[in-house]
Amino acid sequence: MKKLLYSLTTLLLLSSSLKADEGMWIPLLLKKYNYEQMKAKGLKLTPEQLYDVNNSSLKDAIVWFNGGCTGEIISDKGLVLTNHHCGYDAIASNSTKDNNILDNGFWAKNNGEEIPIPGMWVSIVQRIEDMTDRVTTELAGVSEKDRPAKLQEIFKKITDEVKKGNKLEAQMREMFKGNAYYLFVFQRYTDIRLVGTPPQSVGKFGGDADNWMWPRHTGDFSMFRIYANKSNEAAGYAPDNVPFVPKHSLPVNIKGVKEGDYAMIYGFPGRTNRYEFSQGIDLAIEKVNPTIVNLRDIRLKAWKEVMDKNVSDRLKLSADYAQIANYWKYFIGQTEQMKRLKVYDYKVESEAKFKAFAQGKPQYQNVLQNVENAYVAYRPYALQRTYLSEGILGVSMNGFASSMIPYANNIKDNKDTAAASRALKMAQANADEFYNAFFPSADQKILAQILEMYYMNIPADQHPAYMAIILKSKGKTNSEKFRSFAAIVYAKSFFASKEKFDAFMAAPSYKKLMADPCFAMVSAFYNNYINNYKVKVDEFNAAIGPEARAYIKGLMEMNPNKVFYPDANSSLRLTYGSVQAYEPKDAVKFDYMTTLDGVMEKYNPNDFEFNVPTKLIDLYKAKDFGNYKRADGKLPVAFITNNDITGGNSGSPVIDGDGQLIGLAFDGNWEAMSGDIVFDEKYKRTINVDIRYVLFLIDKLGGAPHIVAEMKLVQ
Ligand code: ARG
Numbered sequence: 001m002k003k004l005l006y007s008l009t010t011l012l013l014l015s016s017s018l019k020a021d022e023g024m025w026i027p028l029l030l031k032k033y034n035y036e037q038m039k040a041k042g043l044k045l046t047p048e049q050l051y052d053v054n055n056s057s058l059k060d061a062i063v064w065f066n067g068g069c070t071g072e073i074i075s076d077k078g079l080v081l082t083n084h085h086c087g088y089d090a091i092a093s094n095s096t097k098d099n100n101i102l103d104n105g106f107w108a109k110n111n112g113e114e115i116p117i118p119g120m121w122v123s124i125v126q127r128i129e130d131m132t133d134r135v136t137t138e139l140a141g142v143s144e145k146d147r148p149a150k151l152q153e154i155f156k157k158i159t160d161e162v163k164k165g166n167k168l169e170a171q172m173r174e175m176f177k178g179n180a181y182y183l184f185v186f187q188r189y190t191d192i193r194l195v196g197t198p199p200q201s202v203g204k205f206g207g208d209a210d211n212w213m214w215p216r217h218t219g220d221f222s223m224f225r226i227y228a229n230k231s232n233e234a235a236g237y238a239p240d241n242v243p244f245v246p247k248h249s250l251p252v253n254i255k256g257v258k259e260g261d262y263a264m265i266y267g268f269p270g271r272t273n274r275y276e277f278s279q280g281i282d283l284a285i286e287k288v289n290p291t292i293v294n295l296r297d298i299r300l301k302a303w304k305e306v307m308d309k310n311v312s313d314r315l316k317l318s319a320d321y322a323q324i325a326n327y328w329k330y331f332i333g334q335t336e337q338m339k340r341l342k343v344y345d346y347k348v349e350s351e352a353k354f355k356a357f358a359q360g361k362p363q364y365q366n367v368l369q370n371v372e373n374a375y376v377a378y379r380p381y382a383l384q385r386t387y388l389s390e391g392i393l394g395v396s397m398n399g400f401a402s403s404m405i406p407y408a409n410n411i412k413d414n415k416d417t418a419a420a421s422r423a424l425k426m427a428q429a430n431a432d433e434f435y436n437a438f439f440p441s442a443d444q445k446i447l448a449q450i451l452e453m454y455y456m457n458i459p460a461d462q463h464p465a466y467m468a469i470i471l472k473s474k475g476k477t478n479s480e481k482f483r484s485f486a487a488i489v490y491a492k493s494f495f496a497s498k499e500k501f502d503a504f505m506a507a508p509s510y511k512k513l514m515a516d517p518c519f520a521m522v523s524a525f526y527n528n529y530i531n532n533y534k535v536k537v538d539e540f541n542a543a544i545g546p547e548a549r550a551y552i553k554g555l556m557e558m559n560p561n562k563v564f565y566p567d568a569n570s571s572l573r574l575t576y577g578s579v580q581a582y583e584p585k586d587a588v589k590f591d592y593m594t595t596l597d598g599v600m601e602k603y604n605p606n607d608f609e610f611n612v613p614t615k616l617i618d619l620y621k622a623k624d625f626g627n628y629k630r631a632d633g634k635l636p637v638a639f640i641t642n643n644d645i646t647g648g649n650s651g652s653p654v655i656d657g658d659g660q661l662i663g664l665a666f667d668g669n670w671e672a673m674s675g676d677i678v679f680d681e682k683y684k685r686t687i688n689v690d691i692r693y694v695l696f697l698i699d700k701l702g703g704a705p706h707i708v709a710e711m712k713l714v715q
Pocket of ligand 1: 085204206207208209211212322323325326647650666667668
């Protein structure tokens with residue numbers, strides 16, 4: 001099995017046959033498969049300085065940031081640098097109209113002023129192990145049907161063994177769709193405090209207009225600090241915890257980057273699907289992606305109206321809005337670029353090659369036909385899941401009401417009263433947060449439009465019976481009916497008011513819940529999915545699983561000289577390449593770096609997304625850039641590299657050949673938005689904020705030179 005992962009016979013051919021820069025590599029294997037090439041590209045470190053278990057190495061400075069991002073430790077006092085959009089929720093939820101750190105920025109003058117963020121955590125990888133042999137041995141003889149459950153059992157056994165007698169965490173990760181298995185052992189830290197952030201006019205400069213685009217001028221960073229107990233061990237929040245002393249922290253190189261410089265990015269990429277089948281691409285382009293975009297459009301428009309009306313409501317909705325808007329634009333871009341770059345045709349071609357290879361090989365020859373059959377069976381139902389999660393449950397009140405479903409299911413006939421009361425407790429625990437950012441009239445508008453979209457786009461024979469009740473509502477047209485139904489829901493449901501919800505919670509009952517119009521509707525749609533369509537999804541996954549596994553195994557056999565890398569799966573990876581410009585289209589050249597001049601060109605005081613603080617304008621006019629400017633006197637803002645990253649890498653360090661920090665990855669570029677499916681060498685770039693801009697913003701704009709003084713600067 002291990003041989004499958006990287007073909008050993010061909011190591012000598014490696015540097016010539018390996019496509020540069022594509023690949024999110026497993027750090028444990030760098031020494032074996034990537035090191036020589038990294039060196040040839042400009043790496044000066046030893047393999048042990050990249051990843052080591054017994055001695056400190058770069059990996060000890062990389063943190064998995066709160067499950068969705070990456071951060072890096074940049075001082076021996078546990079200072080963590082990550083993106084502004086990764087700290088956004090923490091920053092927004094600590095902002096009020098009168099103490100508005102989201103809009104105004106914030107820098108703690110000393111440790112005492114740092115803001116604890118309950119629930120936030122970071123994890124540092126302690127070691128990685130290849131568990132493929134053990135897992136495959138234990139899986140031997142297990143049927144496809146029993147495989148998922150058996151895998152969970154094996155994973156649990158392994159991780160339990162690792163965690164025994166210590167405070168470590170362990171996670172098993174499936175690679176190559178089930179051809180390899182790796183163990184990741186972590187130490188998790190839970191006392192994390194906000195140290196500082198630029199104003200969002202800088203940290204989110206360009207907003208959604210510039211999101212996913214180069215040339216970019218965003219100072220997308222924020223800073224946190226890890227605290228530990230007095231013995232430097234991970235511990236829950238305590239006022240007398242002390243700054244964590246890491247095994248390694250990254251030195252900061254302010255000498256600057258130029259085109260062609262070596263650059264590597266270490267972090268936790270979330271998900272790619274580079275081995276997707278052509279049918280999956282077609283389904284995404286034609287059905288799923290446009291549906292997600294249209295459903296999100298509805299929510300975004302209604303929320304925007306609320307946010308534009310007053311500051312405190314804007315602060316309450318900002319984080320959710322940013323999150324929804326980010327992937328709304330992602331799916332627009334992914335669809336557009338998959339079409340432009342003819343990703344479907346490319347996949348069909350690769351599949352044709354596979355088909356030829358598979359001819360006469362019983363383990364492979366039916367793979368693609370079985371995949372086709374699975375897609376044909378699934379396609380008519382493929383939007384059910386999207387409409388449930390992005391549509392019905394995307395309506396805030398519906399999402400909240402749905403947390404009562406386990407209560408209803410378990411209290412009915414006293415099936416599991418303990419589970420029922422757990423559901424109640426959970427709803428109670430989430431209630432304050434929900435009602436704090438609940439805008440019934442916007443929500444009501446959203447509900448009416450989503451129901452109508454469901455009605456139009458889901459075939460009638462797939463609607464829940466409840467649709468007939470909805471359509472009995474008053475109105476001449478369907479639109480009117482959906483609107484009057486929504487009006488009744490928000491007028492009558494006890495979920496629509498905190499007081500009525502509290503009254504229900506004081507004396508909860510199945511009968512009252514079932515009589516609630518919001519709950520009745522939500523459970524009708526939910527049960528329709530669970531009872532009729534979840535089984536289609538499960539059947540599809542069960543059919544595709546073994547074929548996808550065989551497909552990748554076959555591809556490896558077909559290309560014995562190629563080194564394969566696994567899809568991203570929120571495990572620690574490293575990607576290496578260089579600083580590189582690109583040409584987005586005919587006759588257009590994009591430079592590899594932007595400067596503060598460009599911020600001033602985009603500056604527009606009448607546009608929320610392109611406004612900037614007066615102080616930044618003053619610093620610009622005075623050219624007060626300290627040590628952070630380029631030789632030509634300009635202040636660098638962002639630069640691009642050809643590294644292979646995806647969501648989850650947000651906040652990852654961009655590291656030079658000497659192991660020093662030169663920037664902070666924060667985005668991908670528009671022309672390669674199909675990158676999670678196919679890496680396009682010509683167009684794919686990573687957008688990074690230049691570390692010199694980060695330091696300028698802390699030191700000069702933020703007036704916090706003491707934070708910079710903590711770092712090891714290399715000039
Ligand atoms: N596209 C960036 C990413 O996914 C996030 C940028 C956040 N900014 C925004 N305007 N929503 O990493």
